[in-house]
Amino acid sequence: MSAKLSVLLLVCFLSFPALAQQKTKKELKAEEAQKKQKEIEELIDAKTFVFEAQKVTPQGGRLIILNDYSYFLKFNSDTVSCDLPFFGRAFNVGYNGDGGIKFEGKPENIKVGKKSKNINFQTTVKGQNDTYDLMFRIFYNGTATLSVNSNNRAPISYDGIIRAPEEKEKKAE
Template sequence: MKKLIYLSFFGLLSFLYSCSSQINIDPKTLEEITTSNQFTFMAERANPTNYDVINVMNSMPNGNSSRMLDLDYGYTVVLKEKELDVTLPYFGRMFNPSYDTSKNSYRFTSKDFTLSKILNKKGNLVYTISPKDVDHVRVIYIEVYKNGNAYVSIDSNDRQPISYNGYLMKNKISKK
């Protein structure tokens, strides 16, 4: 009986340890990229706010919405000194859809945007980015947590809001 109690205790302890927050980036690197305002947000999961989308995904045979919203590698928001490059999928209701399917997701490059950064009460950095040369995006919020994880929310003029969970990393240096 004692072995069963010890075994269950260690099982519970290892489960709680594996569920703890994991650091995705070195704290020194995180501080460096947030002070320079040059980083890449790598999206891992999309969170649509429209329950119609979630209900449609749940109604598909042999699938559920939680698995479908896990994103593949490569969906990013790249913030550079004078450029914002966004490549993210969109799940939700669009009020002005386009026949050009490349315009139905968030795929744009902005060279004219305003950037503000504040530290909230929890100690997380919150970036507010307002692109001026992109007509369908009003504002992008990026909340950066202390462990390198990040939360991005996009508010648009012609579609319902959507958010993404992911992590930050250094910008890749392009060779010319």
Template sequence: MFLRIAVILSVISTAIFTSCSTASNTSGTSNSEAVNLVKQRSYIFQAQSITPQGGGLRPLTPEYELTVSKDTIHCFLPYMGRSFTAPMDPRQIGLDFNSTNFEYQETARRNGRIEITIIPKDNREVRQMNLSVSPDGFAMLNVGMLNKQPVAFNGIIIRRTTDRR
């Protein structure tokens, strides 16, 4: 129950932050291109900031991203928050995984926003990823995990290129 409330509050606060933002989309994608990339399931969510459940928006460098294709998801995102179990390998602190066995559900909302739910079946830690994409290419990603507090990311949708990871 607490996890659901935390995710809902995170979604609401990020939606308010995103809708009040006056920054322009610097992703190089036009409004319709961002929607087309999402519908083709060939895009990169480039994280620009992280909001742990404890609060405090923190900016990120541009290398953190979630790459989505029709058959693979590559997640390379940092983690900040409370972990209920410590990993044996300190390199496993962040969210760094590939998934080829996942559920992907896309729902169009009336305001042009696209809500995407990704459930990786071959990852023990990440339970669900909720990506909300606005028509102008801004996006918010909420990640729910088994042994860690949920975390939210704000970013943009950009096109995939062959020379990236």
């Protein structure tokens, strides 16, 4: 009987450290959040990321959910390319224009401000026909808000996500 008891005690003691090493859901969630925060910080530090718009809020308008997730702003320290929809008032823009905010240009005056819960990222880009002030508020979970001010259009803001550019996007630039 004592042999069975000693084997049972031995099995209990050997399995106890394995149980103690398992992480709780809260710890796993915190580790995942920390990993995502590090990933976002690396993208911003490298100044290479893609913003995908999911919602748009024109000045004085209602929130519009974008069903087509092909609207983007690709940011690189050398060039910014943008294809976002525009809903709002435009000044000095022709009637035969495409109606969206589409431009390519070199970013200037890049400013990054890191806070405890988000990163503020600002830059100015001169497109072919307009100058755009881009203001990002990037949260560490990967969501972001982009506000666009330009000379020829009313201010507008977009909600979406920040992600790393894919290999084919890097080669296209």
